[in-house]
Amino acid sequence: MTGRGGRTIKVDTLARVEGEGALYIKMAGNHVADVKLRIYEPPRLFEAFLRGRHFSEAPDITARICGICPIAYQMSAIHAIERALGIQIAPEVRLLRRLFYCGEWIESHALHIYMLHAPDFLGYQDVIEMAKDHRPVVEKALRLKKIGNRLVQLLGGREIHPISAAVGGFHKTPAKSQLRELVSDLEWALEASLETVRWTSTLEFPDFEQDYEFVALRHPQEYPFNEGRLVSNRGLDIDAAEYEDRFAEFHVKHSNALQSVVRGRGSYLVGPLARFNLNFDKLPEVAQKAALEVGLKPPVKNLFRSIVVRAVELVFACAEALRVIAEYEPPAVARVAAPNRRGVGQAITEAPRGILYHRYAIDENGLIVTAKIVPPTSQNQKRIEDDLREYAAQLAAWSLEEATWKCEQAVRCYDPCISCATHFLKVVIERD
Amino acid sequence: MSSDSKRKAPKTQSKPKIGVFKFASCDGCQLSLLDAEDELLGVVGAVEIAYFPEATRTMLKGPYDIGLVEGSVTTHHDAERIQEIRRKCKTLITIGACATAGGIQALRNWKDVDEFVRAVYASPQFISTLKLSTPIAEHVPVDFELRGCPINKYQLIELLTATLVGRKPNIPTYSVCMECKRKAAVCIAVARGVPCLGPVTHAGCGALCPSYDRGCYGCYGPMETPNTASLTSQFRILGQSGDQISRAFRSFNAWAWQFRKASEECERA
Secondary structure (H helix, E strand, O other): OOEOOEEEEEEOOOOOOEOOEEEEEEEEOOEEEEEEEEEOOOOOOHHHHOOOOEHHHHHHHHHOOOOOOHHHHHHHHHHHHHHHHOOOOOHHHHHHHHHHHHHHHHHHHHHHHHHHHHHHHHOOOEHHHHHHHOHHHHHHHHHHHHHHHHHHHHHHOOOOOOOOEEOOEEOOOOOHHHHHOOHHHHHHHHHHHHHHHHHHHOOOOOOOEOOOOEEEEEOOOOOOOOOOEEEEOOOOEEOHHHHHHHEEEEOOOOOOOOEEEEOOOEOOEOOHHHHHHHHHHHOOHHHHHHHHHOOOOOOOOEHHHHHHHHHHHHHHHHHHHHHHHHHOOOOOOOEOOOOOOOEEEEEEEEEOOEEEEEEEEEOOOOEEEEEEEEOHHHHHHHHHHHHHHHHHHOOOOOOHHHHHHHHHHHHHOOOOEHHHHOOOOOEEEEEO | OHHHHHOOOOOOOOOOEEEEEEOEOOOHHHHHHHHOOOOHHHHHHHOEEEEOOOOEOOEOOOOEEEEEEEOEEOOHHHHHHHHHHHHHEEEEEEEOHHHHHOOHHHHHHHOOHHHHHHHHOOOHHHOOOOOOOEOHHHOOOOOEEEOOOOOOHHHHHHHHHHHHHOOOOOOOOOEHHHHHHHOOOOOHHHHHOOOOOHHHEEOOOOOHHHHOOOOOOOOOOEOOOOOHHHHHHHHHHOOOOHHHHHHHHOOOOOOOHHHHHHHHHHHHO
16 A cells, blocks of 8 residues: 555444444655545435434434443433423332443443453454463453443343333332342452552553543532533633524535534543543542552543543442442332423433433424434544544554554544444544 | 354354345334243243344354344345345344335335435435335245244244254144134124234234233234135125225235235225
């Protein structure tokens, strides 16, 4: 791919990401001439076919945008619709939804840290190759992931596209004794997560710090899942209803996913790094201590340390699950009635990869008139391109093959979920 | 594939090669393989994962012994790609509702797809998509269709095992009702009048929704011989409108012909 002394970094199918995308970087000497993150995953047009469906169907339909984080879709849809309908949920249901989200974070973070991202740091093509030299590590990862999945399964019936979450609550809520059965596994998972923080902190991190605008939810008492104001390190502090006034989506030719910017400012970063930097004080002591012990304190500006931050969030999710289980009392009714009513509602929740925005307008028969969904990966898309513009320039001394792998690794720091973003990865580096 | 040059020499030629291919989908069905935490290391020990971009950078050229295809065909490029994949795979297995029935994205099949694209994208001219979302079997011969949205991971392991040893897979084609009976669950449709697609829906989920106090919503698609007309009348008795019944058939397996026919009859009625 080298022509006239320059080069192109080109990855036609970006591996170990969820969905299909490609990366194209054109270099002119040490200067990056062009970066394109091409999302060629075919469009599935969810926002169009949600029109005319009943609001009660939206959680099950939108779950199908992503098999990796269906709970995030269900939660954002449900909260937005409850807001449109003016529904108040029971405090016990609110707590159960936090527990449900803990399960998805544990399952998704364990998958990404060990199975999708760690092989980059250790120089393996995949976790299968890694398992040959690091079998106990991979076995631990699988057990951690399984515990997250068990939690989701108990609350939602199955790991992928769970069936129990509903507008107003859950179709069925678990008995106290059923949740108690998970305690010993979660206690093991908490210890394994603490080991994961220590283990990931020993990996080698490229020296790459950027001046990011971090965007995440912030809640007065809690590390965020379902509620809070949307804040940033540059003074943003808004309600979900103001999201579309402050953020813009635009459509670039090379991508089937829309790119997002903060109006008047540009790209921003959502996900573990943003949440950690903006909400460190809300992490439980065990997670704060684990982070500080490995020298991780906010603001973390090195993208590659996302893997350690993700491990800190694993500690949080396990500790939070244990807290919820200890406090849990089944709600008097599993779900409150949700009568048809005209209205508009917006909600933002924290998917494992970052904030997920939903808006629905509903008519008097309960049918959806318009729907808008902004997934985390489309929000990070522009930031990924901005990062690669800087990072690829640092890689001029590396061979094309090594530079390509390093760029792939950088993209994977975002844990991009391309299936979501198109409702995205191949890497191409071109050098002159 | 450009990454071929990066691969190491295969350590053994004797293990069957498996390829996992994605079309329009949510990635959930292929994730089922990674979600089989207890079986994963055993499975990858018995086969060679030759192509599975969600899990590995190694991308080996075919031919493959088994091809697992997830997702539906929605672009010209994908319509061509499936032909090439079929030529490279000795056994081709489609996994999940998108690959076996067109998926939820087949809801476009009753609408104007250009209007759909305009509704979602600011620059519709950048988007290339077909008018229909179609299952893989409408394009190439398929050796086995594994149902579900998502598939059941234990059924996937059973299907892979059976295919590798050359026996018939033990995957029942009866309805969700049978699964309810086997669990000795009280019928929510009969006892409580909850509209439930269980009688016409392919088994495989383990009667999940009825066990969670809600009616089956048909995510495994039509069973072998579904009596949709009878179920439609029952839904009407329970007070469901034509629109409601049509929507019930028109979800993740909307383009499966039995559900398609039933939904269109409700629209006309």
